[in-house]
Amino acid sequence: MTASLRPDLAAIAEMIPYGARILDVGCGDGALLEHLTASKNVDGRGLELSQQNVNACVARGLAVVQGDADTDLGEYPSAAFDVAILSQTIQATRAPRDVLGHLLRIGRRTVISLPNFGHWRLRLALLASGRMPRTQALGYAWYDTPNIHLCTISDFVTLATDAGASIERALALDERGLTRAMRADAWGPNLFAEGAIFLLRGT
Protein backbone atom coordinates (compact mmCIF):
# COMPACT_ATOMS: atom_id res chain seq x y z
CA MET A 1 0.00 0.00 0.00
CA THR A 2 3.02 2.25 0.40
CA ALA A 3 3.21 2.48 -3.36
CA SER A 4 -0.42 3.60 -3.65
CA LEU A 5 -0.21 6.34 -1.02
CA ARG A 6 -1.25 9.66 -2.55
CA PRO A 7 1.85 11.74 -3.36
CA ASP A 8 0.75 14.63 -1.10
CA LEU A 9 0.27 12.14 1.77
CA ALA A 10 3.67 10.65 1.03
CA ALA A 11 5.14 14.15 1.33
CA ILE A 12 3.44 14.57 4.71
CA ALA A 13 4.65 11.14 5.81
CA GLU A 14 8.17 12.18 4.98
CA MET A 15 7.92 14.99 7.56
CA ILE A 16 6.93 12.65 10.42
CA PRO A 17 9.75 11.44 12.70
CA TYR A 18 10.14 7.74 13.46
CA GLY A 19 8.15 6.53 16.48
CA ALA A 20 6.26 9.80 16.86
CA ARG A 21 2.90 10.10 18.57
CA ILE A 22 0.59 11.57 15.95
CA LEU A 23 -3.00 12.72 15.59
CA ASP A 24 -4.42 12.69 12.07
CA VAL A 25 -7.41 15.02 12.00
CA GLY A 26 -9.75 14.13 9.16
CA CYS A 27 -7.90 10.87 8.62
CA GLY A 28 -10.33 9.55 5.99
CA ASP A 29 -10.04 5.80 5.50
CA GLY A 30 -6.78 5.74 7.46
CA ALA A 31 -4.37 5.34 4.54
CA LEU A 32 -1.81 7.78 5.96
CA LEU A 33 -2.13 6.45 9.51
CA GLU A 34 -1.68 2.88 8.34
CA HIS A 35 1.31 3.86 6.23
CA LEU A 36 2.94 5.72 9.13
CA THR A 37 2.24 2.87 11.55
CA ALA A 38 3.86 0.37 9.19
CA SER A 39 6.77 2.47 7.90
CA LYS A 40 7.61 4.71 10.85
CA ASN A 41 6.22 2.79 13.80
CA VAL A 42 4.20 5.80 14.92
CA ASP A 43 1.69 5.69 17.75
CA GLY A 44 -1.16 7.04 15.64
CA ARG A 45 -4.66 8.30 16.41
CA GLY A 46 -7.28 9.61 14.06
CA LEU A 47 -10.31 11.86 14.17
CA GLU A 48 -12.80 11.42 11.33
CA LEU A 49 -16.32 12.63 10.62
CA SER A 50 -17.64 9.87 8.37
CA GLN A 51 -18.99 6.68 9.96
CA GLN A 52 -17.97 4.60 6.93
CA ASN A 53 -14.42 5.87 7.09
CA VAL A 54 -14.20 5.28 10.85
CA ASN A 55 -15.39 1.70 10.35
CA ALA A 56 -12.76 1.17 7.67
CA CYS A 57 -10.09 2.51 10.04
CA VAL A 58 -11.22 0.36 12.99
CA ALA A 59 -11.25 -2.74 10.78
CA ARG A 60 -7.66 -1.88 9.82
CA GLY A 61 -6.74 -1.90 13.48
CA LEU A 62 -6.33 1.88 13.73
CA ALA A 63 -7.39 3.93 16.72
CA VAL A 64 -9.85 6.41 15.28
CA VAL A 65 -12.49 8.47 17.01
CA GLN A 66 -15.58 9.57 15.16
CA GLY A 67 -15.91 13.29 15.59
CA ASP A 68 -15.75 16.77 14.17
CA ALA A 69 -12.60 18.89 14.08
CA ASP A 70 -14.72 21.98 14.68
CA THR A 71 -16.20 20.73 17.95
CA ASP A 72 -14.00 17.97 19.34
CA LEU A 73 -10.40 19.24 19.24
CA GLY A 74 -10.97 21.24 22.42
CA GLU A 75 -11.22 17.97 24.34
CA TYR A 76 -7.65 16.93 23.55
CA PRO A 77 -5.00 17.84 26.13
CA SER A 78 -2.21 20.23 25.23
CA ALA A 79 1.05 18.89 23.79
CA ALA A 80 -0.47 15.39 23.77
CA PHE A 81 1.04 14.58 20.37
CA ASP A 82 4.39 15.03 18.69
CA VAL A 83 2.66 15.91 15.44
CA ALA A 84 -0.93 16.88 14.64
CA ILE A 85 -1.84 16.46 10.98
CA LEU A 86 -4.62 18.19 9.07
CA SER A 87 -4.63 17.09 5.46
CA GLN A 88 -6.80 18.89 2.88
CA THR A 89 -9.38 19.63 5.56
CA ILE A 90 -8.89 23.14 6.96
CA GLN A 91 -10.87 24.68 4.08
CA ALA A 92 -13.88 22.55 5.11
CA THR A 93 -13.96 23.60 8.76
CA ARG A 94 -16.36 26.18 10.14
CA ALA A 95 -13.73 27.98 12.19
CA PRO A 96 -10.30 27.45 10.59
CA ARG A 97 -8.58 29.83 12.97
CA ASP A 98 -9.85 27.95 16.03
CA VAL A 99 -9.00 24.60 14.46
CA LEU A 100 -5.47 25.80 13.70
CA GLY A 101 -5.14 27.14 17.24
CA HIS A 102 -6.14 23.77 18.71
CA LEU A 103 -3.76 21.89 16.41
CA LEU A 104 -0.85 24.10 17.45
CA ARG A 105 -1.80 23.49 21.08
CA ILE A 106 -2.31 19.71 20.81
CA GLY A 107 0.75 18.93 18.69
CA ARG A 108 4.31 19.97 19.34
CA ARG A 109 4.43 20.26 15.55
CA THR A 110 1.55 20.66 13.14
CA VAL A 111 1.45 19.56 9.51
CA ILE A 112 -1.23 21.19 7.38
CA SER A 113 -1.92 20.68 3.70
CA LEU A 114 -4.40 22.79 1.79
CA PRO A 115 -5.56 23.56 -1.74
CA ASN A 116 -4.45 26.96 -3.11
CA PHE A 117 -7.32 29.17 -4.24
CA GLY A 118 -4.76 31.64 -5.55
CA HIS A 119 -3.70 29.36 -8.44
CA TRP A 120 -3.59 31.25 -11.73
CA ARG A 121 -6.22 29.05 -13.40
CA LEU A 122 -8.73 29.85 -10.66
CA ARG A 123 -7.89 33.55 -10.83
CA LEU A 124 -8.26 33.47 -14.61
CA ALA A 125 -11.52 31.49 -14.49
CA LEU A 126 -13.07 34.02 -12.12
CA LEU A 127 -11.80 36.93 -14.21
CA ALA A 128 -12.94 35.46 -17.52
CA SER A 129 -16.30 33.92 -16.62
CA GLY A 130 -17.31 36.02 -13.63
CA ARG A 131 -18.44 32.84 -11.89
CA MET A 132 -17.05 30.83 -8.98
CA PRO A 133 -14.36 28.60 -10.46
CA ARG A 134 -14.61 24.82 -10.51
CA THR A 135 -11.47 22.76 -10.96
CA GLN A 136 -10.48 19.15 -10.70
CA ALA A 137 -9.23 19.66 -7.17
CA LEU A 138 -12.18 21.82 -6.14
CA GLY A 139 -14.96 20.33 -8.27
CA TYR A 140 -18.03 21.68 -6.52
CA ALA A 141 -20.61 24.32 -7.30
CA TRP A 142 -20.50 27.25 -4.87
CA TYR A 143 -23.78 26.22 -3.23
CA ASP A 144 -22.93 22.60 -2.43
CA THR A 145 -19.23 22.73 -1.72
CA PRO A 146 -17.95 21.42 1.62
CA ASN A 147 -15.02 23.83 1.12
CA ILE A 148 -16.54 26.79 2.86
CA HIS A 149 -13.31 28.52 3.84
CA LEU A 150 -11.05 28.41 0.82
CA CYS A 151 -7.90 30.48 0.96
CA THR A 152 -4.73 31.16 -0.95
CA ILE A 153 -1.28 30.12 0.21
CA SER A 154 -0.58 33.74 1.16
CA ASP A 155 -3.82 33.91 3.15
CA PHE A 156 -2.83 30.86 5.11
CA VAL A 157 0.66 32.14 5.80
CA THR A 158 -0.89 35.30 7.24
CA LEU A 159 -3.27 33.24 9.43
CA ALA A 160 -0.47 30.98 10.66
CA THR A 161 1.65 34.00 11.55
CA ASP A 162 -1.30 35.64 13.33
CA ALA A 163 -1.84 32.42 15.28
CA GLY A 164 1.72 32.64 16.51
CA ALA A 165 3.04 29.70 14.51
CA SER A 166 6.47 29.58 13.03
CA ILE A 167 6.76 27.92 9.63
CA GLU A 168 9.55 25.36 9.76
CA ARG A 169 9.03 23.93 6.31
CA ALA A 170 6.86 24.81 3.31
CA LEU A 171 6.28 22.63 0.26
CA ALA A 172 4.46 23.56 -2.94
CA LEU A 173 2.22 20.86 -4.48
CA ASP A 174 1.80 20.57 -8.25
CA GLU A 175 -1.19 19.06 -10.07
CA ARG A 176 0.28 15.53 -9.80
CA GLY A 177 0.71 15.99 -6.06
CA LEU A 178 4.48 16.24 -6.35
CA THR A 179 6.22 18.63 -4.02
CA ARG A 180 9.12 21.03 -3.99
CA ALA A 181 10.38 23.34 -1.30
CA MET A 182 9.10 26.89 -1.48
CA ARG A 183 9.47 30.16 0.34
CA ALA A 184 6.20 30.67 2.18
CA ASP A 185 6.12 34.41 1.49
CA ALA A 186 7.07 34.21 -2.20
CA TRP A 187 4.51 35.29 -4.84
CA GLY A 188 5.38 32.42 -7.21
CA PRO A 189 3.87 29.44 -5.37
CA ASN A 190 0.77 31.49 -4.58
CA LEU A 191 0.20 31.79 -8.31
CA PHE A 192 1.51 28.45 -9.60
CA ALA A 193 1.09 25.83 -6.85
CA GLU A 194 -2.05 23.68 -6.67
CA GLY A 195 -1.62 23.44 -2.95
CA ALA A 196 0.88 23.55 -0.14
CA ILE A 197 2.09 21.61 2.88
CA PHE A 198 3.33 23.43 5.97
CA LEU A 199 5.22 22.16 8.96
CA LEU A 200 4.37 24.52 11.80
CA ARG A 201 5.42 24.95 15.38
CA GLY A 202 3.32 26.71 17.97
CA THR A 203 4.81 29.21 20.35
Added chain:
Amino acid sequence: MAETGNPRFLRPVTAADADVGQAITFGADMPLQLDCGKTLSPLTVAYMTYGKLNAARSNTVLICHALTLDQFVASAHPVTGKLGWWDTMVGPGKPIDTNRFFVVCANVVGGCMGTTGPAEVNPATGRPYGLDFPLVTVRDMVRAQAMLLDALGIAKVLCVTGGSMGGMQVLQWAADYPERVVSAIPIACAARHSAQNIAFHEVGRQAIMADPDWKGGTYQLHGTQPAKGLAVARMAAHITYLSEAALQRKFGRSLQDREQVSFGFGPDFQIESYLHHQGVTFVDRFDANSYLYITRAMDYFDLAAEHNGKLAAAFLGSKTRFLIISFTSDWLFPTSENKRIAHALNASAATVSFVEIQTDRGHDAFLLDEPEMFATVRGFLNSVAAKVGA
Protein backbone atom coordinates in the same frame (compact mmCIF):
# COMPACT_ATOMS: atom_id res chain seq x y z
CA MET B 1 -16.36 -26.68 28.68
CA ALA B 2 -13.51 -24.90 30.36
CA GLU B 3 -10.93 -26.68 32.36
CA THR B 4 -11.01 -25.44 35.89
CA GLY B 5 -7.82 -24.19 37.40
CA ASN B 6 -8.52 -25.22 40.96
CA PRO B 7 -10.94 -28.03 41.84
CA ARG B 8 -11.67 -26.76 45.34
CA PHE B 9 -13.98 -24.13 43.83
CA LEU B 10 -16.07 -26.79 42.19
CA ARG B 11 -19.54 -27.67 43.24
CA PRO B 12 -21.39 -30.50 41.57
CA VAL B 13 -24.07 -29.08 39.34
CA THR B 14 -27.29 -30.37 40.85
CA ALA B 15 -30.60 -30.83 39.08
CA ALA B 16 -31.80 -27.56 40.55
CA ASP B 17 -28.78 -25.75 39.13
CA ALA B 18 -28.75 -27.46 35.78
CA ASP B 19 -30.78 -24.82 34.02
CA VAL B 20 -28.48 -21.95 34.98
CA GLY B 21 -25.60 -23.45 33.02
CA GLN B 22 -22.33 -23.92 34.85
CA ALA B 23 -21.65 -22.65 38.35
CA ILE B 24 -18.75 -22.31 40.71
CA THR B 25 -19.12 -21.76 44.44
CA PHE B 26 -16.40 -19.99 46.39
CA GLY B 27 -16.39 -21.13 49.98
CA ALA B 28 -15.73 -19.42 53.29
CA ASP B 29 -12.01 -19.23 52.49
CA MET B 30 -12.71 -17.02 49.47
CA PRO B 31 -15.26 -14.39 50.45
CA LEU B 32 -16.15 -11.61 48.01
CA GLN B 33 -15.00 -8.28 49.46
CA LEU B 34 -17.69 -5.71 48.75
CA ASP B 35 -17.40 -1.94 48.34
CA CYS B 36 -19.95 -1.45 51.14
CA GLY B 37 -17.42 -2.96 53.56
CA LYS B 38 -19.18 -6.29 54.02
CA THR B 39 -18.18 -9.64 52.58
CA LEU B 40 -20.31 -12.14 50.73
CA SER B 41 -19.72 -15.82 51.40
CA PRO B 42 -20.36 -18.37 50.14
CA LEU B 43 -20.54 -16.93 46.65
CA THR B 44 -21.89 -18.87 43.71
CA VAL B 45 -21.18 -17.55 40.22
CA ALA B 46 -23.35 -19.02 37.47
CA TYR B 47 -22.00 -18.68 33.95
CA MET B 48 -22.13 -19.93 30.40
CA THR B 49 -19.29 -20.54 27.98
CA TYR B 50 -19.32 -20.87 24.20
CA GLY B 51 -16.48 -22.02 21.98
CA LYS B 52 -13.17 -23.51 23.13
CA LEU B 53 -10.35 -22.08 25.18
CA ASN B 54 -7.18 -22.39 23.10
CA ALA B 55 -3.98 -23.96 24.39
CA ALA B 56 -2.35 -20.56 24.96
CA ARG B 57 -5.47 -19.42 26.88
CA SER B 58 -5.40 -16.24 24.85
CA ASN B 59 -8.78 -16.26 23.09
CA THR B 60 -11.26 -15.45 25.86
CA VAL B 61 -13.95 -12.87 25.20
CA LEU B 62 -15.69 -11.94 28.44
CA ILE B 63 -19.21 -10.61 27.98
CA CYS B 64 -20.83 -8.54 30.71
CA HIS B 65 -24.59 -8.46 30.73
CA ALA B 66 -27.00 -5.56 31.19
CA LEU B 67 -29.45 -4.91 34.07
CA THR B 68 -32.12 -7.50 33.31
CA LEU B 69 -30.13 -9.90 31.13
CA ASP B 70 -28.09 -12.92 32.16
CA GLN B 71 -25.47 -15.43 31.11
CA PHE B 72 -27.56 -16.84 28.24
CA VAL B 73 -25.80 -14.85 25.56
CA ALA B 74 -26.00 -17.26 22.66
CA SER B 75 -28.20 -20.13 23.77
CA ALA B 76 -31.88 -20.53 24.62
CA HIS B 77 -33.04 -18.95 27.88
CA PRO B 78 -34.06 -21.69 30.32
CA VAL B 79 -37.16 -19.82 31.51
CA THR B 80 -38.46 -18.10 28.39
CA GLY B 81 -37.05 -20.48 25.77
CA LYS B 82 -36.09 -17.43 23.70
CA LEU B 83 -32.86 -17.15 21.69
CA GLY B 84 -29.78 -15.91 23.54
CA TRP B 85 -29.92 -12.14 24.07
CA TRP B 86 -26.86 -11.50 21.86
CA ASP B 87 -27.47 -14.30 19.40
CA THR B 88 -26.92 -11.86 16.52
CA MET B 89 -23.44 -10.92 17.81
CA VAL B 90 -22.13 -14.17 19.33
CA GLY B 91 -21.92 -17.58 17.67
CA PRO B 92 -20.15 -19.53 14.97
CA GLY B 93 -19.18 -17.12 12.18
CA LYS B 94 -20.78 -14.17 14.03
CA PRO B 95 -18.78 -10.99 14.83
CA ILE B 96 -17.76 -12.55 18.17
CA ASP B 97 -16.97 -15.82 16.45
CA THR B 98 -17.21 -18.82 18.77
CA ASN B 99 -15.25 -20.87 16.24
CA ARG B 100 -12.28 -18.69 17.19
CA PHE B 101 -13.04 -17.22 20.58
CA PHE B 102 -13.88 -18.69 23.97
CA VAL B 103 -16.84 -16.68 25.21
CA VAL B 104 -17.61 -16.43 28.92
CA CYS B 105 -20.58 -14.65 30.47
CA ALA B 106 -21.43 -14.76 34.16
CA ASN B 107 -24.64 -13.76 35.90
CA VAL B 108 -23.80 -10.67 38.00
CA VAL B 109 -23.62 -10.81 41.77
CA GLY B 110 -27.02 -9.69 43.04
CA GLY B 111 -28.67 -11.29 40.01
CA CYS B 112 -31.29 -14.00 39.91
CA MET B 113 -30.08 -16.59 37.41
CA GLY B 114 -27.91 -18.72 39.65
CA THR B 115 -25.33 -16.25 40.95
CA THR B 116 -25.73 -15.34 44.62
CA GLY B 117 -28.37 -12.63 45.00
CA PRO B 118 -31.15 -11.51 47.32
CA ALA B 119 -33.42 -14.41 46.32
CA GLU B 120 -30.87 -17.02 47.42
CA VAL B 121 -30.84 -18.58 50.87
CA ASN B 122 -28.70 -16.78 53.43
CA PRO B 123 -26.71 -19.56 55.13
CA ALA B 124 -26.62 -17.53 58.35
CA THR B 125 -30.42 -17.58 58.70
CA GLY B 126 -31.56 -20.41 56.47
CA ARG B 127 -33.97 -17.99 54.79
CA PRO B 128 -33.72 -15.97 51.57
CA TYR B 129 -31.51 -12.90 51.96
CA GLY B 130 -34.13 -10.38 50.88
CA LEU B 131 -33.01 -6.95 52.08
CA ASP B 132 -30.33 -8.55 54.29
CA PHE B 133 -28.36 -8.96 51.09
CA PRO B 134 -25.52 -6.41 51.09
CA LEU B 135 -25.55 -3.53 48.59
CA VAL B 136 -23.38 -4.51 45.65
CA THR B 137 -21.67 -2.26 43.10
CA VAL B 138 -20.52 -2.60 39.52
CA ARG B 139 -17.03 -3.00 40.92
CA ASP B 140 -18.21 -5.92 43.09
CA MET B 141 -19.72 -7.55 39.99
CA VAL B 142 -16.36 -7.24 38.26
CA ARG B 143 -14.51 -8.62 41.31
CA ALA B 144 -16.76 -11.70 41.24
CA GLN B 145 -16.05 -12.15 37.50
CA ALA B 146 -12.32 -11.87 38.18
CA MET B 147 -12.66 -14.66 40.77
CA LEU B 148 -14.46 -16.76 38.17
CA LEU B 149 -11.72 -16.20 35.59
CA ASP B 150 -9.10 -17.11 38.20
CA ALA B 151 -10.95 -20.32 38.86
CA LEU B 152 -11.14 -21.06 35.14
CA GLY B 153 -7.39 -20.46 34.84
CA ILE B 154 -7.78 -17.45 32.57
CA ALA B 155 -5.22 -14.80 33.44
CA LYS B 156 -5.93 -12.45 30.54
CA VAL B 157 -8.92 -11.80 28.29
CA LEU B 158 -8.59 -10.90 24.63
CA CYS B 159 -11.63 -8.68 24.96
CA VAL B 160 -14.21 -7.68 27.51
CA THR B 161 -17.43 -6.29 26.09
CA GLY B 162 -21.03 -5.51 26.93
CA GLY B 163 -23.75 -2.91 26.53
CA SER B 164 -25.44 -0.60 29.05
CA MET B 165 -24.61 -1.86 32.55
CA GLY B 166 -22.44 -4.40 30.75
CA GLY B 167 -20.46 -1.46 29.35
CA MET B 168 -20.05 -0.05 32.87
CA GLN B 169 -18.52 -3.38 33.90
CA VAL B 170 -16.23 -3.23 30.86
CA LEU B 171 -14.95 0.18 31.97
CA GLN B 172 -14.50 -1.06 35.52
CA TRP B 173 -12.58 -4.09 34.25
CA ALA B 174 -10.28 -1.88 32.18
CA ALA B 175 -9.72 0.49 35.10
CA ASP B 176 -9.18 -2.15 37.81
CA TYR B 177 -7.41 -4.93 35.88
CA PRO B 178 -5.65 -3.20 32.96
CA GLU B 179 -3.03 -5.94 32.75
CA ARG B 180 -5.74 -8.59 32.31
CA VAL B 181 -7.62 -6.83 29.51
CA VAL B 182 -6.11 -6.77 26.02
CA SER B 183 -9.06 -4.92 24.52
CA ALA B 184 -12.36 -3.51 25.67
CA ILE B 185 -15.59 -2.68 23.84
CA PRO B 186 -17.96 -0.70 26.07
CA ILE B 187 -21.22 -0.18 24.19
CA ALA B 188 -24.00 2.35 24.87
CA CYS B 189 -22.86 3.16 28.38
CA ALA B 190 -21.43 5.91 30.55
CA ALA B 191 -18.68 6.36 33.10
CA ARG B 192 -21.31 7.56 35.57
CA HIS B 193 -25.04 7.17 35.95
CA SER B 194 -26.77 10.46 35.18
CA ALA B 195 -29.33 12.17 37.42
CA GLN B 196 -32.04 11.39 34.87
CA ASN B 197 -31.13 7.71 34.86
CA ILE B 198 -31.09 7.55 38.66
CA ALA B 199 -34.50 9.21 38.58
CA PHE B 200 -35.95 6.55 36.28
CA HIS B 201 -34.50 3.81 38.46
CA GLU B 202 -36.04 5.35 41.54
CA VAL B 203 -39.47 5.32 39.87
CA GLY B 204 -39.02 1.60 39.25
CA ARG B 205 -37.89 0.86 42.79
CA GLN B 206 -40.73 2.86 44.30
CA ALA B 207 -43.22 0.96 42.14
CA ILE B 208 -41.87 -2.35 43.50
CA MET B 209 -41.77 -1.19 47.10
CA ALA B 210 -45.29 0.28 46.87
CA ASP B 211 -46.69 -3.12 45.90
CA PRO B 212 -48.27 -4.62 49.08
CA ASP B 213 -47.01 -8.03 47.97
CA TRP B 214 -43.40 -6.82 48.29
CA LYS B 215 -43.78 -7.07 52.09
CA GLY B 216 -40.60 -5.23 52.96
CA GLY B 217 -38.63 -7.50 50.66
CA THR B 218 -39.73 -10.72 52.44
CA TYR B 219 -42.27 -11.80 49.80
CA GLN B 220 -40.62 -15.20 49.36
CA LEU B 221 -41.46 -16.07 52.98
CA HIS B 222 -45.09 -15.13 52.34
CA GLY B 223 -45.40 -16.95 49.05
CA THR B 224 -46.19 -13.73 47.24
CA GLN B 225 -44.47 -11.72 44.51
CA PRO B 226 -44.70 -7.95 43.88
CA ALA B 227 -45.65 -8.72 40.29
CA LYS B 228 -47.61 -5.51 39.71
CA GLY B 229 -44.85 -3.29 41.07
CA LEU B 230 -42.15 -5.08 39.13
CA ALA B 231 -44.22 -4.94 35.95
CA VAL B 232 -44.68 -1.18 36.32
CA ALA B 233 -40.94 -0.79 36.95
CA ARG B 234 -40.25 -2.73 33.76
CA MET B 235 -42.77 -0.69 31.76
CA ALA B 236 -41.26 2.61 32.83
CA ALA B 237 -37.74 1.36 32.16
CA HIS B 238 -38.65 -0.12 28.81
CA ILE B 239 -39.70 3.29 27.50
CA THR B 240 -36.19 4.54 28.21
CA TYR B 241 -34.71 1.73 26.09
CA LEU B 242 -36.59 2.89 22.99
CA SER B 243 -36.82 6.20 21.19
CA GLU B 244 -39.63 8.57 20.35
CA ALA B 245 -39.02 7.97 16.64
CA ALA B 246 -39.07 4.18 16.98
CA LEU B 247 -42.24 4.25 19.11
CA GLN B 248 -43.90 6.47 16.53
CA ARG B 249 -42.75 4.23 13.67
CA LYS B 250 -43.80 0.97 15.36
CA PHE B 251 -47.02 2.04 17.10
CA GLY B 252 -47.98 5.59 16.27
CA ARG B 253 -51.50 6.12 17.58
CA SER B 254 -52.67 2.72 16.34
CA LEU B 255 -55.47 1.18 18.37
CA GLN B 256 -55.34 -2.31 19.84
CA ASP B 257 -57.98 -4.72 18.47
CA ARG B 258 -60.58 -2.01 18.21
CA GLU B 259 -61.96 0.47 15.70
CA GLN B 260 -62.24 3.42 18.05
CA VAL B 261 -61.23 4.50 21.53
CA SER B 262 -63.29 2.93 24.31
CA PHE B 263 -63.74 5.99 26.52
CA GLY B 264 -62.26 3.94 29.34
CA PHE B 265 -58.88 2.99 30.77
CA GLY B 266 -58.35 -0.31 29.02
CA PRO B 267 -55.45 -0.69 26.61
CA ASP B 268 -56.89 1.32 23.72
CA PHE B 269 -53.51 1.95 22.12
CA GLN B 270 -51.10 -0.64 20.79
CA ILE B 271 -48.25 0.95 22.71
CA GLU B 272 -50.14 0.35 25.98
CA SER B 273 -50.74 -3.27 25.14
CA TYR B 274 -47.09 -3.68 24.16
CA LEU B 275 -45.87 -2.22 27.45
CA HIS B 276 -48.27 -4.39 29.47
CA HIS B 277 -46.86 -7.42 27.68
CA GLN B 278 -43.30 -6.31 28.48
CA GLY B 279 -44.21 -5.92 32.15
CA VAL B 280 -46.12 -9.19 32.52
CA THR B 281 -43.50 -11.37 30.82
CA PHE B 282 -40.69 -9.76 32.81
CA VAL B 283 -42.01 -10.88 36.20
CA ASP B 284 -41.84 -14.52 35.09
CA ARG B 285 -38.10 -14.36 34.74
CA PHE B 286 -36.85 -11.71 37.15
CA ASP B 287 -36.73 -11.24 40.90
CA ALA B 288 -38.04 -7.96 42.30
CA ASN B 289 -35.35 -7.61 44.97
CA SER B 290 -32.66 -8.30 42.37
CA TYR B 291 -34.10 -5.42 40.38
CA LEU B 292 -33.73 -3.13 43.41
CA TYR B 293 -30.12 -4.18 44.01
CA ILE B 294 -28.89 -4.06 40.45
CA THR B 295 -30.48 -0.70 39.65
CA ARG B 296 -28.80 0.64 42.80
CA ALA B 297 -25.45 -0.70 41.64
CA MET B 298 -25.85 1.26 38.41
CA ASP B 299 -26.87 4.41 40.30
CA TYR B 300 -23.71 4.22 42.39
CA PHE B 301 -21.49 3.84 39.35
CA ASP B 302 -19.15 6.80 38.93
CA LEU B 303 -15.75 5.71 37.71
CA ALA B 304 -14.20 9.18 37.95
CA ALA B 305 -15.17 9.45 41.62
CA GLU B 306 -12.80 6.56 42.39
CA HIS B 307 -10.01 8.64 40.85
CA ASN B 308 -10.42 12.06 42.47
CA GLY B 309 -13.01 13.11 39.92
CA LYS B 310 -10.65 12.65 36.97
CA LEU B 311 -11.93 10.03 34.55
CA ALA B 312 -8.69 10.09 32.57
CA ALA B 313 -6.84 9.00 35.71
CA ALA B 314 -8.82 5.74 35.72
CA PHE B 315 -7.03 4.68 32.54
CA LEU B 316 -3.61 6.24 33.00
CA GLY B 317 -0.88 4.07 31.51
CA SER B 318 -3.41 1.55 30.19
CA LYS B 319 -2.21 -0.68 27.34
CA THR B 320 -5.77 -1.84 26.64
CA ARG B 321 -7.18 -1.08 23.19
CA PHE B 322 -10.64 0.45 23.43
CA LEU B 323 -13.55 0.57 21.00
CA ILE B 324 -16.46 2.68 22.18
CA ILE B 325 -19.81 2.44 20.42
CA SER B 326 -22.83 4.68 20.85
CA PHE B 327 -26.15 5.06 19.01
CA THR B 328 -27.58 8.32 17.71
CA SER B 329 -31.08 7.83 19.18
CA ASP B 330 -29.98 6.46 22.58
CA TRP B 331 -31.16 9.02 25.14
CA LEU B 332 -30.51 6.79 28.16
CA PHE B 333 -26.77 6.59 27.47
CA PRO B 334 -26.41 9.27 24.82
CA THR B 335 -23.44 9.76 22.52
CA SER B 336 -22.26 12.67 24.69
CA GLU B 337 -21.69 10.30 27.65
CA ASN B 338 -19.88 7.78 25.45
CA LYS B 339 -17.76 10.50 23.89
CA ARG B 340 -16.79 11.65 27.34
CA ILE B 341 -15.20 8.25 27.87
CA ALA B 342 -13.40 8.49 24.52
CA HIS B 343 -12.04 11.94 25.40
CA ALA B 344 -10.88 10.74 28.81
CA LEU B 345 -9.10 7.80 27.19
CA ASN B 346 -7.48 10.15 24.70
CA ALA B 347 -6.38 12.39 27.53
CA SER B 348 -4.81 9.40 29.30
CA ALA B 349 -3.00 8.46 26.06
CA ALA B 350 -4.86 5.15 25.81
CA THR B 351 -5.56 3.63 22.41
CA VAL B 352 -9.19 4.37 21.64
CA SER B 353 -11.58 4.16 18.74
CA PHE B 354 -15.07 5.58 18.90
CA VAL B 355 -18.02 5.10 16.56
CA GLU B 356 -21.50 6.53 16.70
CA ILE B 357 -24.01 4.39 14.84
CA GLN B 358 -26.99 5.92 13.06
CA THR B 359 -30.22 4.27 14.19
CA ASP B 360 -33.67 5.28 15.43
CA ARG B 361 -33.96 2.28 17.76
CA GLY B 362 -32.70 3.97 20.92
CA HIS B 363 -30.71 2.32 23.68
CA ASP B 364 -31.89 -1.19 22.77
CA ALA B 365 -30.05 -0.91 19.44
CA PHE B 366 -27.07 -2.71 20.97
CA LEU B 367 -29.21 -5.87 21.22
CA LEU B 368 -30.63 -5.57 17.71
CA ASP B 369 -29.59 -6.21 14.15
CA GLU B 370 -27.26 -3.25 13.53
CA PRO B 371 -24.92 -4.18 10.64
CA GLU B 372 -22.60 -1.21 11.26
CA MET B 373 -22.09 -2.33 14.87
CA PHE B 374 -21.39 -5.90 13.75
CA ALA B 375 -18.92 -4.75 11.09
CA THR B 376 -17.08 -2.51 13.54
CA VAL B 377 -16.87 -5.13 16.29
CA ARG B 378 -15.76 -7.81 13.81
CA GLY B 379 -13.04 -5.63 12.33
CA PHE B 380 -11.79 -4.49 15.72
CA LEU B 381 -11.71 -7.99 17.22
CA ASN B 382 -9.96 -9.40 14.16
CA SER B 383 -7.26 -6.73 14.34
CA VAL B 384 -6.78 -7.24 18.09
CA ALA B 385 -6.64 -11.03 17.68
CA ALA B 386 -4.14 -10.69 14.83
CA LYS B 387 -1.90 -8.48 16.98
CA VAL B 388 -1.71 -10.97 19.84
CA GLY B 389 -1.87 -14.07 17.63
CA ALA B 390 -5.08 -15.40 19.19
